[in-house]
Amino acid sequence: MDYIEDCSDERHKSFCIYCGCAESSAPVSRDHVPTKGILLEPYPRNLPTVTVCRACNGGFSLDEEYLIAFLGAVLAGTTDPAAQKLPAASRILGRNESLKSLIDRARQECPSFGDEKQLIWMPDLERVRRVIVKNSRGHAFYEFGEPMLTEPASASAVPLQVLSDGQRTAFEHVDAGPGWPEVGSRMMTRLMSGHNLKDGWVVVQEGVYRYAVFQDDGIVVRTILHEYLATEVLWE
Numbered sequence: 001m002d003y004i005e006d007c008s009d010e011r012h013k014s015f016c017i018y019c020g021c022a023e024s025s026a027p028v029s030r031d032h033v034p035t036k037g038i039l040l041e042p043y044p045r046n047l048p049t050v051t052v053c054r055a056c057n058g059g060f061s062l063d064e065e066y067l068i069a070f071l072g073a074v075l076a077g078t079t080d081p082a083a084q085k086l087p088a089a090s091r092i093l094g095r096n097e098s099l100k101s102l103i104d105r106a107r108q109e110c111p112s113f114g115d116e117k118q119l120i121w122m123p124d125l126e127r128v129r130r131v132i133v134k135n136s137r138g139h140a141f142y143e144f145g146e147p148m149l150t151e152p153a154s155a156s157a158v159p160l161q162v163l164s165d166g167q168r169t170a171f172e173h174v175d176a177g178p179g180w181p182e183v184g185s186r187m188m189t190r191l192m193s194g195h196n197l198k199d200g201w202v203v204v205q206e207g208v209y210r211y212a213v214f215q216d217d218g219i220v221v222r223t224i225l226h227e228y229l230a231t232e233v234l235w236e
């Protein structure tokens with residue numbers, strides 16, 4: 001990705017954007033948004049990072065591992081580590097037998113029309129939610145310089161294939177609305193320069209991860225993972 005310097009409001013950079021603690025009182029580290037393991041190797045250069053407290057940076061790792069392993073299993077149709085397309089999912093499923101069997105139990109065959117059996121996977125939505133809200137906080141801060149410290153009004157994650165054509169079109173349509181991003185924010189720079197921007201979406205890795213951040217009676221963050229999972233987090 002292209003590196004874009006952030007010149008947004010400095011006052012928002014003295015605390016952790018996940019928990020709100022003052023960074024002067026807590027050790028800090030850099031967190032990648034999105035979580036690296038969701039991506040394919042080689043990872044893109046200049047991946048967005050945000051400064052967070054060390055407790056938060058480590059605190060999400062179990063949920064992140066769950067999401068990577070679950071997503072990997074769904075994309076591959078199996079929890080077999082050797083069959084994974086996501087390298088991080090292969091590593092996690094290979095070393096974490098209990099997580100592997102947990103995900104195996106989430107796989108169900110449902111009767112479909114005729115003799116066809118349909119395979120569905122039942123995710124632990126609370127764990128998925130924690131990761132997508134975390135990543136969305138990171139995207140909003142990285143693009144707009146806005147710390148979203150409150151609980152979002154809504155957060156959802158659904159496979160694209162369950163959306164109707166109308167829902168899909170509405171989801172893909174990124175309407176920047178009447179609000180203008182702060183001068184100096186990365187989103188303003190993107191809008192003017194087109195850096196990594198395609199139809200309003202920031203493409204982190206083609207076909208693997210893209211996100212959109214815009215203002216619409218609040219802040220909306222949408223992501224699409226592997227052109228399979230659509231997520232939306234909304235702050236009023």
Ligand SMILES: [Zn+2]
Pocket residue numbers: 016017018019020021052053054055056057
């Ligand atoms: Zn924190």
